[in-house]
Amino acid sequence: MPEYxxxxxxxxxxxxxxxxxxxPGCGNGILLGSLxxxxxxxxxxxxxxxxxxxxxCCGRLPVYVDFNTLHTTHGRALTxxxxxxxxxxxxxxxxxxxxxxxxxxxxxxFIHAARRNIDVTAIILNNSIYGMTGGxxxxxxxxxxxxxxxxxxxIEQAFxxxxxxxxxxxxxxxxxxxxxxxxxxxxxxxxxxKKGFSVVEVVTHCHTQYGRQNKMGSAVDMLKWQRDNAVPVxxxxxxxxxxxxxxxxxxxxxxxxxxxxxEEYNKVRAKAKGLS
Amino acid sequence: MAKMTxxxxxxxxxxxxxxxxxxxxxxxxxxxxxxxEIAEGMSVRLPMVDGTFVQMEDxxxxxxxxxxxxxxxxxxxxxxxxPGFSLMQENIGFACIAEVPCVVADIMRGGPSTGLPTNxxxxxxxxTRWGTHGDHPIIVxxxxxxxxxxxxxxxxxxxxxxxxxxxxxxxxEVVAHMREKVALPPRESLEIIDRLRPTVPPDWYxxxxxxxxxxxxxxxxxDGYRYHVTGLVHDVRGFPTSRPDEVxxxxxxxxxxxxxxxxxIQEGEYFLMDDAExxxxxxxxxxxxxxxxxxxxxxxxxxxxxxxxxxxxxxMRKDVEEILKNVRAVIIPExxxxxxxxxxxxxxxxxxxxxxxxxxxxxxxxxxxxxxxLKEVY
Ligand SMILES: Cc1ncc(C[n+]2csc(CCOP(=O)(O)OP(=O)(O)O)c2C)c(N)n1
Ligand code: SF4
Ligand SMILES: [Mg+2]
Numbered sequence: 001m002p003e004y005x006x007x008x009x010x011x012x013x014x015x016x017x018x019x020x021x022x023x024p025g026c027g028n029g030i031l032l033g034s035l036x037x038x039x040x041x042x043x044x045x046x047x048x049x050x051x052x053x054x055x056x057c058c059g060r061l062p063v064y065v066d067f068n069t070l071h072t073t074h075g076r077a078l079t080x081x082x083x084x085x086x087x088x089x090x091x092x093x094x095x096x097x098x099x100x101x102x103x104x105x106x107x108x109x110f111i112h113a114a115r116r117n118i119d120v121t122a123i124i125l126n127n128s129i130y131g132m133t134g135g136x137x138x139x140x141x142x143x144x145x146x147x148x149x150x151x152x153x154x155i156e157q158a159f160x161x162x163x164x165x166x167x168x169x170x171x172x173x174x175x176x177x178x179x180x181x182x183x184x185x186x187x188x189x190x191x192x193x194k195k196g197f198s199v200v201e202v203v204t205h206c207h208t209q210y211g212r213q214n215k216m217g218s219a220v221d222m223l224k225w226q227r228d229n230a231v232p233v234x235x236x237x238x239x240x241x242x243x244x245x246x247x248x249x250x251x252x253x254x255x256x257x258x259x260x261x262x263e264e265y266n267k268v269r270a271k272a273k274g275l276s
Numbered sequence: 277m278a279k280m281t282x283x284x285x286x287x288x289x290x291x292x293x294x295x296x297x298x299x300x301x302x303x304x305x306x307x308x309x310x311x312x313e314i315a316e317g318m319s320v321r322l323p324m325v326d327g328t329f330v331q332m333e334d335x336x337x338x339x340x341x342x343x344x345x346x347x348x349x350x351x352x353x354x355x356x357x358x359p360g361f362s363l364m365q366e367n368i369g370f371a372c373i374a375e376v377p378c379v380v381a382d383i384m385r386g387g388p389s390t391g392l393p394t395n396x397x398x399x400x401x402x403x404t405r406w407g408t409h410g411d412h413p414i415i416v417x418x419x420x421x422x423x424x425x426x427x428x429x430x431x432x433x434x435x436x437x438x439x440x441x442x443x444x445x446x447x448x449e450v451v452a453h454m455r456e457k458v459a460l461p462p463r464e465s466l467e468i469i470d471r472l473r474p475t476v477p478p479d480w481y482x483x484x485x486x487x488x489x490x491x492x493x494x495x496x497x498x499d500g501y502r503y504h505v506t507g508l509v510h511d512v513r514g515f516p517t518s519r520p521d522e523v524x525x526x527x528x529x530x531x532x533x534x535x536x537x538x539x540x541i542q543e544g545e546y547f548l549m550d551d552a553e554x555x556x557x558x559x560x561x562x563x564x565x566x567x568x569x570x571x572x573x574x575x576x577x578x579x580x581x582x583x584x585x586x587x588x589x590x591x592m593r594k595d596v597e598e599i600l601k602n603v604r605a606v607i608i609p610e611x612x613x614x615x616x617x618x619x620x621x622x623x624x625x626x627x628x629x630x631x632x633x634x635x636x637x638x639x640x641x642x643x644x645x646x647x648x649x650l651k652e653v654y
Contacts (some may be wrong), residue, residue: 013504016515050497052344063504063515068497070347071506071516072340073366079337083344083352084497086328087302091348091498109340112333265328272323 004037011036011046013066021060025219027204028058030178031125035094036065038188042092050091052081054106056098057132057206058125075106078113081120089119089262092192099126103139103159114168114197118261121191121198124161127206135209142246146213161201166254171196173254177203179226180250187252196260203230203248278462287425287452288355291381291445292317293460294429295353299468300379301327302352304341306334306360309393310449311383314355335360339367342378346371347505349496351433355381358391358400361407368442369408370507372530375440375484375494377471379432382444383452384560384611386638395638396449398560401615404444405589411527413534415541416444416589420563422456428586434469435541439533440491446588448611450561450640474501484526485512490533534590542592545584548574552581554654555603555628557596557620559585562609562641569646578654591619600627605653609633609641629653 001009022028039049049067053059055074062069068091072080077095085093102110102124113120129147130136137147139159146153165173172194176184184202191198205211205222216222226248233251236244285293291314295303303318305311319329328345332338335356342352356364361382371378384400386392400407404416415435419428429445436443472493474481483503485492495501504514509526511517534541545563548570549555558566563584573580583599585592600606600620606628608617617632624630633649635641 015513046502047498047500050348063506066502068502069504070344070497071504071508072343073370073507076336076340076367079332079340080344080347082330082332082337083302083304083341083346084348085344086330086341087345087348087350087352088496088498108333109337112337116330265323269323269326272320 007040008033008036011040011065013064016063020064022057023208025207026057027127027178028061028125030181031123031184031202031204032061032064034181034184034188035123037185038192041185041189042192044092044192048090048092050084050093051096052077052084052093053096054098054101055132056101056130058096058098059101061096075101075104076109077101078106078109078120078122082113082118085118085120086262086265094121094123094192097122097124098131099124099128099140099161100130100138103161107139111164111168114165114170114199116261117169117171117196117258119195119197121194121200123188123200123202125202125204126161127204127210129206129210131206131209135213148213162199162253165199165201169258170199170254171256171258172198172252174199174252175201175203175248176250177226177230177248178205179223180230183250190252194255196258278464280459280461282457282459284455285422285458286313286455287422287447288313288383289317290422290425290458291355291429292321294426295379295433296321296325297426297463297466298351298430298433299470300351300353300433301325302342302345302350303327303354304330304332304338304345304352305354305356306332306338308357308360310385310452311355311357311381314381335363336367339364339380343367343371343376346376346378347497349499351377351437353379353381355383357383357385358387359389361400361403365408369410369412371442372408372412372414373507373509374505375492375530376442377436377440378442379429379436380442380444382446384446384448386636392638394449396561396640397611397636397638398448398562399612399615400446401588401612404446411531413441413531414444414589415439415441415534415587416446417586418446418559418588419586420447420451420560420584422451422454423458424586425451426458426460430466430468434467437469437471438491439537439541440471440494441534447560473499478502482512483514484510486525486529490529490536538590541590542587542595544586544592544595547582547584549581549583549599551579553579553603554605554607554650555599556580556582556607556609556646557585557599557616558582558609559588559616562611565641565643566609566646568643569650572643572647573650578650580650580654588616593623596620597623600624603628605629605631607631607633607646607649609646609649611635611641
């Protein structure tokens with residue numbers, strides 16, 4: 001078995017009957033590989049990691065890996081994660097959410113988790129569609145694209161997840177495509193090691209729903225589309241807004257030091273006990 | 277023997293003290309009348325005892341956070357009223373199926389919708405039982421005095437830990453805002469129950485395996501027993517399944533664990549019931565008026581008693597059936613259109629006459645209201 005396969009194998013659950021639920025070629029599997037490699041790099045133990053997901057195709061991810069895993073309700077992963085982290089700050093809590101999960105039904109929790117600056121890493125799989133329910137438009141479906149609830153094409157403007165995270169006050173925000181899996185590994189590792197609310201927007205493809213409805217070809221075609229449209233943030237800084245139209249700006253968008261909720265709360269405890 | 281401590285407390289404050297005494301160390305909530313004092317009290321008390329308070333963005337988030345905290349091994353609670361309680365329902369269902377202990381205080385006010393924010397009601401009785409979708413077990417307790425706000429809150433935590441179910445603490449605005457002198461028992465004299473934790477090596481841990489009680493030991497995230505928790509129907513390992521035999525096994529075990537514990541879970545007060553010819557069945561603040569009405573009726577030579585279920589759910593069927601067999605009539609005063617009385621009627625086999633008394637004008641039910649009703653039968 002090659003080294004990189006063995007590494008992944010070591011983190012998978014073997015008492016869970018594979019195959020997984022995802023379509024062949026889905027980007028969720030690439031992210032799973034990246035996440036495992038990133039966690040491995042951080043040196044954190046399996047016992048220290050809590051992987052929390054919402055509902056959607058990507059919500060099924062935690063069940064396959066040998067961590068403390070929690071599959072919550074649609075949109076609410078961050079609220080469960082908040083409880084876990086505050087109850088036991090020594091745990092490393094990572095959430096896996098979809099674009100619908102985190103931006104529509106869970107949008108409010110997302111901005112507030114960022115504002116509070118809880119030390120949680122939020123990984124968002126942005127495939128611009130509701131995959132699991134069969135291809136309805138999501139808050140990140142671009143204007144003019146087709147979905148099963150927008151057969152006359154979407155007339156809504158899309159959220160920019162990473163930019164929203166920056167505005168909401170996250171300590172760390174990065175975006176990467178699943179095409180650039182190696183870069184994604186490094187980005188996730190940095191996000192996990194960051195103290196404070198960190199966000200990784202993973203631009204991925206749902207060829208089965210979004211790709212099919214918008215005639216974007218196979219999974220491979222969609223990966224090529226990611227390759228051809230990704231622009232590193234450093235390069236993007238020198239480009240005009242027109243040139244950046246429809247591009248995916250990748251890399252670290254924000255990395256700053258902010259008071260972390262759990263640490264601030266220790267001050268509250270000290271005050272409550274009359275110690276300060 | 278350590279002594280009782282006497283304090284003048286509000287119902288909501290007593291809930292806070294009961295929770296702290298029971299070992300609650302995490303509270304997530306969102307302000308709402310008439311439950312807000314619980315959140316305020318928790319924000320003051322929890323940091324003193326190394327616990328954590330967080331004000332969430334809404335009640336959906338509050339419910340999610342307390343489930344998360346409980347999964348991390350910390351006893352947790354939230355508190356709300358009708359509108360917030362409605363928002364919590366989906367995640368309450370999660371706690372039911374994933375068997376996560378937690379306590380939800382629902383301080384009832386008039387509804388539906390924003391309703392009557394500052395007036396009392398008992399209109400969530402059915403919602404406490406059936407608010408979340410799907411067949412599920414639940415325990416609902418209802419204190420009727422400030423002192424009981426303390427003791428019943430302790431019991432709520434104990435039951436939720438023992439049976440791994442969410443427990444709803446349902447009372448009304450009157451009880452929550454009333455102030456009374458209460459005797460707080462010394463900490464050492466309180467029975468505090470903690471969830472069973474696995475003792476087997478992690479390799480042997482089967483997180484949702486049946487046992488004689490129907491309640492599997494629960495490990496906390498981080499304890500070395502890495503397992504999967506989901507709101508999907510799951511097999512004994514916690515992995516999603518739709519195999520009919522595994523689905524059936526889980527749903528039936530969830531119910532069986534509560535059915536087997538009925539004797540332990542159910543608690544009610546019998547007041548002047550020994551020779552009663554007419555029984556009043558009442559809970560939370562209305563039970564106070566009911567007791568007063570019974571005393572006044574007896575002054576007139578009428579043998580009236582009160583049965584007060586503290587455990588609203590699971591419905592105290594045996595007790596109620598026995599009462600129905602032994603009295604001529606039962607009066608059920610409620611600050612709703614007749615919710616608990618529906619259950620009483622459901623189990624009545626023509627044993628006794630059932631008379632309902634319903635107030636939905638945001639006002640308390642007085643002893644006189646009950647005595648007037650009594651005249652119709654006695
Ligand atoms: C409260 C609630 N509403 C609706 C659903 C149905 N539902 C399941 S997954 C999903 C959308 C998932 O889309 P996304 O978050 O983008 O994840 P993806 O499937 O694309 O990975 C919806 C609407 C649900 N499970 N719960
Ligand atoms: S429907 Fe789309 S997102 Fe879901 S598994 Fe298939 S390709 Fe992936
Ligand atoms: Mg999606």
